Amino acid sequence: MTTARIPLLHRYANPAVFGRLASQVLPWTTGAAILLLALGLYFALFSSPPDYQQGNSVRIMYVHVPAAIMSEVVYGMMAAAAAAGIIWKHALADLFVKAAAPLGAAFTFICLVAGSLWGKPMWGAWWVWDARLTSELILFFLYLGYLALVDAFDDPQRGLKAGAILVLVGVVDLPIIKFSVDWWNTLHQPASLMTMAGPKVDPSMLLPLILMIGGFTAFFITVVMLRLESELLARRIRAWRTAAGDE
Amino acid sequence: MTRRGKRRLQALTLGMLGLGVATALALTAFRDNIVFFYSPSDVIADHINPGRSIRLGGMVEKDSVKRQGDVTEFRVTDTSRTIGVTYRGQLPDLFREGQGVVTEGTLSPDGNFIAREVLAKHDEKYMPPEVASALKRAGEQTHATSTLVEKP
Amino acid sequence: MDDLMTFLAMGGYGVYVWPAYGLTALAFVGMLGWTVVTLKARRREEQGLAAAGRIRRGRREAES
Numbered sequence: 001m002t003t004a005r006i007p008l009l010h011r012y013a014n015p016a017v018f019g020r021l022a023s024q025v026l027p028w029t030t031g032a033a034i035l036l037l038a039l040g041l042y043f044a045l046f047s048s049p050p051d052y053q054q055g056n057s058v059r060i061m062y063v064h065v066p067a068a069i070m071s072e073v074v075y076g077m078m079a080a081a082a083a084a085g086i087i088w089k090h091a092l093a094d095l096f097v098k099a100a101a102p103l104g105a106a107f108t109f110i111c112l113v114a115g116s117l118w119g120k121p122m123w124g125a126w127w128v129w130d131a132r133l134t135s136e137l138i139l140f141f142l143y144l145g146y147l148a149l150v151d152a153f154d155d156p157q158r159g160l161k162a163g164a165i166l167v168l169v170g171v172v173d174l175p176i177i178k179f180s181v182d183w184w185n186t187l188h189q190p191a192s193l194m195t196m197a198g199p200k201v202d203p204s205m206l207l208p209l210i211l212m213i214g215g216f217t218a219f220f221i222t223v224v225m226l227r228l229e230s231e232l233l234a235r236r237i238r239a240w241r242t243a244a245g246d247e
Numbered sequence: 248m249t250r251r252g253k254r255r256l257q258a259l260t261l262g263m264l265g266l267g268v269a270t271a272l273a274l275t276a277f278r279d280n281i282v283f284f285y286s287p288s289d290v291i292a293d294h295i296n297p298g299r300s301i302r303l304g305g306m307v308e309k310d311s312v313k314r315q316g317d318v319t320e321f322r323v324t325d326t327s328r329t330i331g332v333t334y335r336g337q338l339p340d341l342f343r344e345g346q347g348v349v350t351e352g353t354l355s356p357d358g359n360f361i362a363r364e365v366l367a368k369h370d371e372k373y374m375p376p377e378v379a380s381a382l383k384r385a386g387e388q389t390h391a392t393s394t395l396v397e398k399p
Numbered sequence: 400m401d402d403l404m405t406f407l408a409m410g411g412y413g414v415y416v417w418p419a420y421g422l423t424a425l426a427f428v429g430m431l432g433w434t435v436v437t438l439k440a441r442r443r444e445e446q447g448l449a450a451a452g453r454i455r456r457g458r459r460e461a462e463s
Contacts, residue, residue, distance in 0.1 A: 049375030049376070049377070050375065050376070050410060051373050051374065051375070051376075052374055052375060052376040052378070052379035053341060053343075053346075053369060053379075054340075054341070054373075055340075055411075055412060056409040056411075056413075056416060057340075057410075057412040057415055057416065058373060059409065059412075059416050060415065060416055060419045061373070063419055063420060063423040064419070067423070086255060087252055087255045087256045087259060088252055089252075106426045106429070106430050109426065110422060110423050110426050113419070113422050114422065114423065117415045117416075117418055117419045120415060121340055121415050122339065122340060122341050122367065122369055123339055123341070123366045123367055123368070123369075124338070124339030124340075124341075124364075124366045124367055125364075125366055128366065131281050131283065168259070168262075168263065172266055172270040176274070183274075184278075184281045184282050184283065185282055185284055185286075186283050187283055187349055187366055187368055189368065189370055192372070192373060200371050200372045201372075201373040201374075202373055202374035202378055204375055205373050205375075219427065223430055223431055223434050226434050226438055227434050227438075229438060230437050230438040233441040233442060233444075236445060237441065237444055237445055240445075240449075240452065
């Protein structure tokens with residue numbers, strides 16, 4: 001079953017071909033990640049002002065908000081790839097979902113913990129069960145559920161397929177997270193960046209925020225490409241071992 | 248696209264639509280449970296029983312905060328209705344007059360709210376202190392927290 | 400020195416700000432480190448298997 005798919009797979013998802021593509025793109029994304037994160041950290045910690053209400057605790061925003069954005073964007077990309085994998089049976093699409101999942105989980109974790117560290121001094125609570133926090137926690141469990149499911153099958157192909165379905169079912173959580181602060185009253189404040197009237201963040205604070213969002217994105221692209229190459233190699237190794245076992 | 252691919256696309260689209268509708272229905276059905284706090288108007292309109300534990304949220308009314316030792320008294324308003332709150336304990340850093348607040352506790356029979364916990368709600372605006380004071384001087388900043396008052 | 404202490408104190412919020420940044424740094428190093436270690440191990444394994452495969456194929460061609 002697996003061996004019958006291999007020739008086709010190698011043509012479209014050859015690790016060597018992908019590796020060559022990656023080696024052309026990676027220096028740029030790596031450079032961008034280092035530059036943006038360094039500049040972002042400088043502005044976030046040194047060169048941006050404290051907030052008129054929140055003082056220096058506002059600096060937590062520069063890791064909390066990019067992590068929150070990545071937690072949703074990565075999941076959205078995984079869902080798109082999962083759909084493409086189911087419809088067109090493209091091997092790379094399924095593997096992208098698997099490669100991106102641990103990174104999305106890590107971003108969600110950063111978002112939750114940094115948010116908690118911000119909530120304690122400002123709100124007066126580490127955690128509350130309002131719609132925004134609860135839906136973001138559900139996103140974290142969706143990531144963990146995918147990671148558990150994808151490796152739970154003897155046939156990796158079946159694991160990828162089951163995982164893709166879970167990711168697609170979980171995609172309903174994304175609009176809930178985004179609009180939770182508008183649909184229900186929550187302790188979490190409404191959106192500051194993506195508002196109809198434009199960002200409600202002063203330019204001096206918007207700069208580190210944008211730099212950090214860029215840095216997080218470049219970092220994600222870099223690492224996810226390395227992970228994708230790694231997944232392709234793992235698949236080729238498995239195919240070779242199966243073929244050797246057949247001889 | 249192959250015929251089977253088309254069929255899978257149709258099935259997936261239908262499945263996602265069904266999922267979306269089901270979620271929307273479920274969220275609508277549980278609407279009241281998802282709400283984090285009630286506004287003073289909600290509390291008064293719903294005739295919430297004294298002794299039932301609820302969260303009351305709104306804006307701390309200007310010039311309503313009185314402190315005596317570790318007991319704080321203030322009024323929470325949504326601009327149309329106002330409820331008096333008594334709280335014993337430490338307040339969060341962002342607790343301020345004219346700012347959003349969410350308190351958890353029970354209504355006493357006289358209509359006063361006895362809070363066990365007070366959480367500060369902050370708004371979506373971020374700016375340095377100089378900008379804030381410049382805005383205040385310019386008179387543009389009538390309410391820093393206009394969006395904090397929930398619609399009744 | 401005083402400047403450094405003021406900076407680290409973050410107006411009293413240092414105990415919240417620094418753990419947030421520390422955790423983020425740790426997570427980034429973890430993501431990258433784990434990925435690179437796994438990738439390198441798989442590259443080595445794949446090269447080993449490819450070499451073994453060439454040898455096997457070569458032998459078979461020599462026999463035929």
